Amino acid sequence: MAMNDRLTGIDTFVQAVDAGSFALAAERLGLTRSAVGKAVARLERRLGTRLFQRTTRQQSLTEDGQAYYERCVRALAELDAAAAAFDSGRREPAGRLRVSVPLLFGRHCVAPVLAGLAEKYPKLQVEISFSDRVVDLVEEGFDLAVRIGPLRDSATLAARRLGSQAMGICAAPAYLARRGTPRTPAEFEGHTAIVYGLNGSSAQWRIRDESGALQEPVIASRLRLDDVQAIADAAVAGHGLAWLPCWLMARYLASGELVLVTGSRNTVAADVHAVWPQSRYLPTRTRVAIDGLVEKVAGVLGA
Structure with missing residues (x-):
């Protein structure tokens, strides 16, 4: 059996013990419950002993399982310490960093920061994927992602808040001249x-x-778009009220193409986070990227 397969089985076993159930371990590892169960079963067959005492209500370690778990934890800690020492010993971040970002926010607010890091660290290779789709970081091989709004898969990801995206409601002057300017929530009805x-x-x-x-x-909505820039374009064309991030809306307000109807004080802001797969240590390249985003993104948001 390949050494890598043996280590994968050991890591899965330790995760299953730490999580307290195969189901939770599977969620943390990005696997199915069946895959975790099979990995543990293969490990038991290889060792020739039962590691878990299973009942319909709970799972607990056998005596052999407890002894093996303690040794596995020590072995994995040594491997992780070695990897962390090797990585932190580098004078600068190196290697490939794959990042998933929202389409327009990523283009305007994230890509410039990461491009600056690539310029600063010649050994760092940055790959950015632009999509409003919520990617599976582990399954799709991403080191880092930027998310706007509530975190739905926080059980398997680590996260750090980058700031708050203030929102506003705006419309073209022609639309407001034709339909009127709503001032209270009740007045929005019919728009x-x-x-x-x-x-x-x-x-x-x-x-x-x-x-x-x-x-x-x-509020009636006949236009439903999955691109924020297209929403701004439609608003400028006079097709209705638009809910837009303030960092995008600002230039249209300055040019007079859009008029502010409801400012950020009366709307709900959206939190922005950097997220990455939970692991025992963080590679230097990922840590540097997170720190750079924390430092720069809030200023771009104006929050």
């Missing part, structure tokens, strides 16, 4: 919205009323 959405669904707009309470006005 037309250009919304961000996919597969027939879209995020509901939430607007604060005079008391500060969040309201969800009913």
Whole structure:
């Protein structure tokens, strides 16, 4: 059996013990529960002993399993320490860094930061994939991703907050001249919205009323687009109200192509995070990228 297969089985076994269940270990490792169970079973066959005492309600280590677990933890710690020492011993980050970023936000707010890191560190190779799709970092081989909004897979990812994306509602002067300018959540009803959405669904707009309470006005939406720049273009063309990030909206407000209807004080901001697969140590190239994003992105957002 290849050494790599043996180590993979050991790591899976340790994760299963630490998680307390095969199901949770599978979630953390990005595997199916069946794959974790099979890896442990192969390990038991190779060792010729039972590692887990399984019942319908719980799983616990056998005496042999406990002894083997303690040795595995020490062995993996030594391997991780060796890898970390080798990586931290480098004078500068090196190797390939694969990053997934949202399409427009990534282009305007993330790519310049990462390009600056590539310029600063000649041994660093940065690959950026631009997509609003939520990628599976482990499955698709990404070292790092930038996410806007709630984190849905935080059980398997580590995260660091980069800032807050302030939002606003705007429209073209011609649209407002024709349809009127809504000032309260109730006045939004009857207006037309250009919304961000996919597969027939879209995020509901939430607007604060005079008391500060969040309201969800009913706004008709005949245009549902999955590209923020296309939403801005449609708003400039007079097709309706648009919910846009303030960093994108600013230049249209300055040119007069769009008019602010509701500012960031009365809308809900979206948190921006850097996320990466949980691991025992963080490669220098990933750590440097995270630190660079923490330092720069909040300033770009104006938050």
